[in-house]
Amino acid sequence: xxxxxxxxxxxxxxxxxxxxxxxxxxxxxxxxxxxxxxxxxxxxxxxxxxxxxxxxxxxxxxxxxxxxxxxxxxxxxxxxxxxxxxxxxxxxxxxxxxxxxxxxxxxxxxxxxxxxxxxxxxxxxxxxxxxxxxxxxxxxxxxxxxxxxxxxxxxxxxxxxxxxxxxxxxxxxxxxxxxxxxxxxxxxxxxxxxxxxxxxxxxxxxxxxxxxxxxxxxxxxxxxxxxxxxxxxxxxxxxxxxxxxxxxxxxxxxxxxxxxxxxxxxxxxxxxxxxxxxxxxxxxxxxxxxxxxxxxxxxxxxxxxxxxxxxxxxxxxxxxxxxxxxxxxxxxxxxxxxxxxxxxxxxxxxxxxxxxxxxxxxxxxxxxxxxxxxxxxxxxxxx
Amino acid sequence: xxxxxxxxxxxxxxxxxxxxxxxxxxxxxxxxxxxxxxxxxxxxxxxxxxxxxxxxxxxxxxxxxxxxxxxxxxxxxxxxxxxxxxxxxxxxxxxxxxxxxxxxxxxxxxxxxxxxxxxxxxxxxxxxxxxxxxxxxxxxxxxxxxxxxxxxxxxxxxxxxxxxxxxxxxxxxxxxxxxxxxxxxxxxxxxxxxxxxxxxxxxxxxxxxxxxxxxxxxxxxxxxxxxxxxxxxxxxxxxxxxxxxxxxxxxxxxxxxxxxxxxxxxxxxxxxxxxxxxxxxxxxxxxx
Numbered sequence: 001x002x003x004x005x006x007x008x009x010x011x012x013x014x015x016x017x018x019x020x021x022x023x024x025x026x027x028x029x030x031x032x033x034x035x036x037x038x039x040x041x042x043x044x045x046x047x048x049x050x051x052x053x054x055x056x057x058x059x060x061x062x063x064x065x066x067x068x069x070x071x072x073x074x075x076x077x078x079x080x081x082x083x084x085x086x087x088x089x090x091x092x093x094x095x096x097x098x099x100x101x102x103x104x105x106x107x108x109x110x111x112x113x114x115x116x117x118x119x120x121x122x123x124x125x126x127x128x129x130x131x132x133x134x135x136x137x138x139x140x141x142x143x144x145x146x147x148x149x150x151x152x153x154x155x156x157x158x159x160x161x162x163x164x165x166x167x168x169x170x171x172x173x174x175x176x177x178x179x180x181x182x183x184x185x186x187x188x189x190x191x192x193x194x195x196x197x198x199x200x201x202x203x204x205x206x207x208x209x210x211x212x213x214x215x216x217x218x219x220x221x222x223x224x225x226x227x228x229x230x231x232x233x234x235x236x237x238x239x240x241x242x243x244x245x246x247x248x249x250x251x252x253x254x255x256x257x258x259x260x261x262x263x264x265x266x267x268x269x270x271x272x273x274x275x276x277x278x279x280x281x282x283x284x285x286x287x288x289x290x291x292x293x294x295x296x297x298x299x300x301x302x303x304x305x306x307x308x309x310x311x312x313x314x315x316x317x318x319x320x321x322x323x324x325x326x327x328x329x330x331x332x333x334x335x336x337x338x339x340x341x342x343x344x345x346x347x348x349x350x351x352x353x354x355x356x357x358x359x360x361x362x363x364x365x366x367x368x369x370x371x372x373x374x375x376x377x378x379x380x381x382x383x
Numbered sequence: 384x385x386x387x388x389x390x391x392x393x394x395x396x397x398x399x400x401x402x403x404x405x406x407x408x409x410x411x412x413x414x415x416x417x418x419x420x421x422x423x424x425x426x427x428x429x430x431x432x433x434x435x436x437x438x439x440x441x442x443x444x445x446x447x448x449x450x451x452x453x454x455x456x457x458x459x460x461x462x463x464x465x466x467x468x469x470x471x472x473x474x475x476x477x478x479x480x481x482x483x484x485x486x487x488x489x490x491x492x493x494x495x496x497x498x499x500x501x502x503x504x505x506x507x508x509x510x511x512x513x514x515x516x517x518x519x520x521x522x523x524x525x526x527x528x529x530x531x532x533x534x535x536x537x538x539x540x541x542x543x544x545x546x547x548x549x550x551x552x553x554x555x556x557x558x559x560x561x562x563x564x565x566x567x568x569x570x571x572x573x574x575x576x577x578x579x580x581x582x583x584x585x586x587x588x589x590x591x592x593x594x595x596x597x598x599x600x601x602x603x604x605x606x607x608x609x610x611x612x613x614x615x616x617x618x619x620x621x622x623x624x625x626x627x628x629x630x631x632x633x634x635x636x637x638x639x640x641x642x643x644x645x646x647x648x649x650x651x652x653x654x655x656x657x658x659x660x661x662x663x664x665x666x667x668x669x670x671x
Contacts, residue, residue: 005616006469009532013473016540020481031494050573051494058485058548059500061541066507069518076517135409140402148656149413155652155659156420158602160620161641164627165423168634174435176422253416260663313511316604320624336513343517344609356514363511 024056073353081350089350096354107355109330110338112212113244117334118311121248126303129255133262134292147263151256163250163320170236170246170321178233185231195228202228205241209331237321240331247332250317258303265299266292297378305370312363315340335359423645426638427451434634450639454626457636460643462615463622470535470607470618471600477540478547478596479589485542486551487577491563508545520609530612535603544599546666547592553665554588555581591662594655598648619644 031052035045052059077096079089100107132150136143156162169175184190202222210216222241236246269292277287315336322329333341339359343352426434428446454460488494489501523534542548558581566576582589607618617625623640652659 005531006465009469009473009536012533013477013536013540016477016537020540035495047492048494051488051492051497054484054488054492054573054577055494055497055500057481057540058504058542058545061481061538061543062503062507065519065538065541065543066510066515069515069522072518072521073514132409132412135405135412138402138405140406142406146409146413148652150416151659152420152649152652153416155598155648156645158598159645159648160602160604161623161644162419162423164623164637165419165641168637169419169422171435174437176418176439179437179439253419257663260660264664309509309511313513315513336511339513340605344520349517349521352517356511356517360511360514363509367509 020057023060024053027056028053076350077353077357079350083347083349096351100354107338109212110333110335114334116244121251122307122311125251125255128252129258130262132259133266137266150259153254154256157254163317167321172235172238181233191230198228198232202241240328243328243332247317261299261303265296269295294379298380301374301378308366309363423638423641427642429635431635450635454636454640458622460622463617463619467618470532473536474539474600475596479592481540481542482547482551482592486548487581490552490555504545534610535606550592550666551588558584591658594658595662
């Protein structure tokens with residue numbers, strides 16, 4: 001049946017619309033019938049019909065694409081289910097979870113890497129976002145152009161092409177970032193700073209890798225090698241000591257969304273507060289720490305919650321940077337990447353489902369903890 | 384008075400210097416942030432030997448416009464482009480229509496159970512998509528939908544992205560309710576109100592959803608990666624990834640393909656920034 005595939009797509013779209021219409025009308029009629037059974041007024045019956053009629057696409061979609069999948073995935077997470085074996089799911093109880101949490105070094109590594117990005121990358125991203133927002137808040141000429149340019153990476157960052165470009169930019173020998181790094185060595189005084197950055201980063205990354213591999217030999221080696229010599233450059237996508245830093249660099253580059261939220265927060269701070277403090281002789285630094293920062297805490301909280309949810313799910317940057325770089329993959333792999341590997345390249349559906357539920361529980365608990373702790377440091381009362 | 388004016392003048396010069404410093408710092412940041420884009424565009428026109436030349440070549444000596452033609456010889460990018468347009472177009476269309484309807488129902492209609500469903504809808508915004516990815520894959524596999532465009536289009540006709548519903552909801556809540564009540568008294572039904580009153584007034588929010596959805600589907604990577612198999616069905620994003628795999632010798636082609644793919648995004652952003660900003664202001668989501 002060689003048909004035009006494009007025509008088939010259009011036909012399916014049409015069928016979808018018909019399906020939605022029919023299911024919507026059925027759902028709305030059901031609501032109307034129920035309203036009638038419960039002896040509600042004619043107006044209320046009409047409201048029930050119209051309300052369900054318009055909300056029905058989402059309600060059916062929620063059932064088909066969210067609730068039912070969630071149920072299946074929960075069930076599969078307790079089974080041994082491999083697509084390649086073409087056998088039905090075998091109930092194994094908590095075995096998947098036991099292995100995942102206690103015996104799977106691969107998952108352990110992916111969890112620790114993801115936490116590394118969350119604990120180190122996210123705060124860095126937020127600090128840069130806040131810095132840019134404060135600088136832009138000075139209301140000078142061209143402010144709008146700057147703001148849009150800083151937001152642009154968020155728009156571009158979704159794109160595989162741009163992630164690929166980053167990979168080339170980070171190339172140790174020929175990449176543009178290291179070319180600039182080498183050029184910076186010519187500036188007097190900068191050399192020590194650059195070498196210091198390399199040293200601190202390598203030692204701390206080696207310590208972290210040590211935690212992961214349960215052996216600190218690498219860290220001793222890095223310390224033994226001593227302070228980096230002149231003209232040393234970062235080995236971005238070449239060394240396990242730098243693989244996560246490259247991802248953090250990408251995260252910081254995409255801080256524009258957070259910046260826009262901070263700008264909105266800064267705009268909401270009453271001018272009078274700053275003016276009063278200035279009259280009282282407060283220095284700009286004092287005003288920042290005593291007025292700006294406390295009043296921004298709701299926005300910091302928001303960025304932290306949303307940022308953590310998205311960082312814990314990071315996938316694409318790591319996929320594009322390291323997929324075909326097997327030696328480095330284990331030093332950078334994230335939880336979602338590991339999930340992808342298990343389910344869509346090894347086709348261990350049951351095990352993959354268990355991973356996805358562990359990720360969900362981690363994200364949920366981190367978010368709940370943040371909401372529980374917010375009273376300690378977030379100030380809503382001033383508004 | 385004369386005693387007061389002198390510190391004021393000094394204050395002004397200090398402020399001027401301060402602003403200049405801020406502007407210089409911001410410009411440095413600006414260059415850093417735009418570096419990838421600038422490098423990509425300039426490298427897309429370079430000859431093979433110039434791409435990784437040392438020192439960096441910023442402006443290619445002789446712009447190689449035919450780099451852009453050569454990408455089409457290596458992989459069927461014309462086909463990828465059509466696939467992308469079809470998938471993106473249909474998915475965006477479905478998103479807009481269904482989100483407006485559902486958003487209208489949540490914002491303006493009173494129906495039993497609304498608060499429960501609204502809560503559920505909000506909570507799906509925080510549900511990691513990855514959790515439902517495996518079962519969705521298995522469902523589509525049962526339907527024999529793997530390696531077709533359907534999994535990338537059909538769910539979006541059901542307003543599966545709650546963010547867009549939320550956006551419409553937030554916008555409609557800001558419109559005066561009297562308009563609708565007057566129309567109801569005149570005997571209009573809910574469908575007429577939606578099409579004749581609400582939709583004309585919601586043009587800005589519809590534009591916002593459209594630009595965000597366009598961006599989302601045009602750039603989509605994980606889902607096409609999982610649901611599409613044969614090269615005939617690939618979208619641009621998959622094609623560019625493959626270009627990287629198959630053609631490590633000619634990096635300038637990767638840059639050219641990248642530029643080609645990013646250019647529409649850039650144009651969309653430049654001409655529709657108003658709607659991006661509005662979408663962020665209404666929901667607080669930065670388009671992530």
